Amino acid sequence: MGKKILKLTVAILAGAALVFAFMGYSLFMGENQDASVIPLEGAGAGYASGAIIPEGEEILKMLATLRSIKLDASFFENETFKSLVDFSVELVPEKAGRLNPFAPFGKGGKALESSEL
Secondary structure, three states: OHHHHHHHHHHHHHHHHHHHHHHHHHHHOOOOOOOOOOOOOOOOOOOOOOOOOHHHHHHHHHHHHHHOOOOOHHHHHOHHHHOOOOOOOOOOOOOOOEOOOOOOOOOOOOEOOHHHO
């Protein structure tokens, strides 16, 4: 039994050492340039003055597309639109439920008044 525990401990330590070695290599030796990371040296560091950061360019294009949309409000003055009828129903306040929805009917199942909600 002692040899099994020793082998298991060695295996766990070897696995942990491999994980730490991989993490250390990734942090210190691997590529450190990530496209989503912006340098903190100053606003727009690394870009010419007035240049657009590539990540923001897509957003600006979408904004320009949205600004170019023109809505025709004459639709609301069309006779067909004005002839539409509103069929909405006015809701009347009613009893909403029971104090304990899981209680059997007839035992502590008093309904709540709408003012109690």
